Structures are given as structure tokens and as C-alpha cells.
Amino acid sequence: MRFHTRKWVKPEDLNANHTLFGGRLLAWIDEEVVLxxxxxxxxxxxxxKHISEINFVSSAKQGDIVEIGLEVVKFGHTSMVVKCEVRNMxxxxTILKVDSITMVNLDKEGKPAAHGKTHVEYVRNRIKND
Known part of the structure; x- marks a missing residue:
């Protein structure tokens, strides 16, 4: 699993138990996956399109740093499926694991569209060096 981003747990991220609010963490995950x-x-x-069962196994408190990791499960015709793990640095x-998050590629009219991708590409391989 490649860990892509880190978030610092701040006071506005906490629930009534003074731990990381699950909804905030899910928003961070959704944003990271879509990016x-x-x-x-x-x-x-x-x-x-779809998020499978979410299994919270631990939490984080104010001042903790959480790290979001993603791994591609598969490429569909119009979709891409990734799994996610979040850990407390x-x-x-491990804070939570999500086995399957399905994202759908859309055309200009907002309809599912074929993307033609079959494997992970790294940005560094797309950049042309002169």
C-alpha cells in the first residue's frame, strides 16, 4: 500500500469523545481517493459510486498525525476500484480499513465513460524530460 497523504488532527476534527470524528476521516478519505x-x-x-464496509479499529486524538494509504484493486471499463488503510503515525x-471504494469516470454530460486505463501510471513517467 502506498501512503499518499497525512492529516494533522486538530480541535475542529474531534467528536464528543475528543477523538477523531469518523465523518471527518471519511471526508478526508473520499477527497484523497478522488484526487x-x-x-x-x-x-x-x-x-x-460505492464504499464497502468501513471497519474502524482504533482512533486518533488531537495532535495525532494520520496517514491515508491507497492501493488499486482493479480497473473496470468506466470505473476504478481502490482499497484504503488509515493509520495513526x-x-x-491502524485506524480503519476499507476493502473497496469504486470511483466512476464521467464524460462531459456526467454519464459513465470508458477511460481506457488498465494499470497504475506514475506521474513521473508521464513527464517528458528534455
Missing amino acids: YCIVQLENPKVVT MTRE
């Missing part, structure tokens, strides 16, 4: 898929599919019109514990 990753936009880059992979080379299309800014990508949306979340301070405690080294």
Missing part, C-alpha cells in the same frame, strides 16, 4: 483517481484516469470528472495503529 488519486483524477490523476490516474486523467479526467477531473470522477465521482464516488503517533501510535502506529
Whole structure:
């Protein structure tokens, strides 16, 4: 799993128990996944279609740093499926795992569109060196 981003847990990210609010973490995950898929599919019109069971196994508190990791499960005709793991960098514990997040590539009218991708591409391989 490649870990792509880190987030610092701040007071506005906490729930009534003074731990990381699950909804905030899910928003961070959704944003990270869509950004990753936009880059992979080379299309800014990508949306979340499905998120499988979410398994919270630990938490984070104010001041902790969480890291979001993604791995491509498969490329569909119009979709891309990734899995996600979030871990607490301070405690080294896994916070949650999501086995499947399905993202759909859209055309200009907002309809599912074939993307033609079959494997992960790295941005460094797309950049032309003169």
C-alpha cells in the first residue's frame, strides 16, 4: 500500500469523545481517493459510486498525525476500484480499513465513460524530460 497523504488532527476534527470524528476521516478519505483517481484516469470528472464496509479499529486524538494509504484493486471499463488503510503515525495503529471504494469516470454530460486505463501510471513517467 502506498501512503499518499497525512492529516494533522486538530480541535475542529474531534467528536464528543475528543477523538477523531469518523465523518471527518471519511471526508478526508473520499477527497484523497478522488484526487488519486483524477490523476490516474486523467479526467477531473470522477465521482464516488460505492464504499464497502468501513471497519474502524482504533482512533486518533488531537495532535495525532494520520496517514491515508491507497492501493488499486482493479480497473473496470468506466470505473476504478481502490482499497484504503488509515493509520495513526503517533501510535502506529491502524485506524480503519476499507476493502473497496469504486470511483466512476464521467464524460462531459456526467454519464459513465470508458477511460481506457488498465494499470497504475506514475506521474513521473508521464513527464517528458528534455
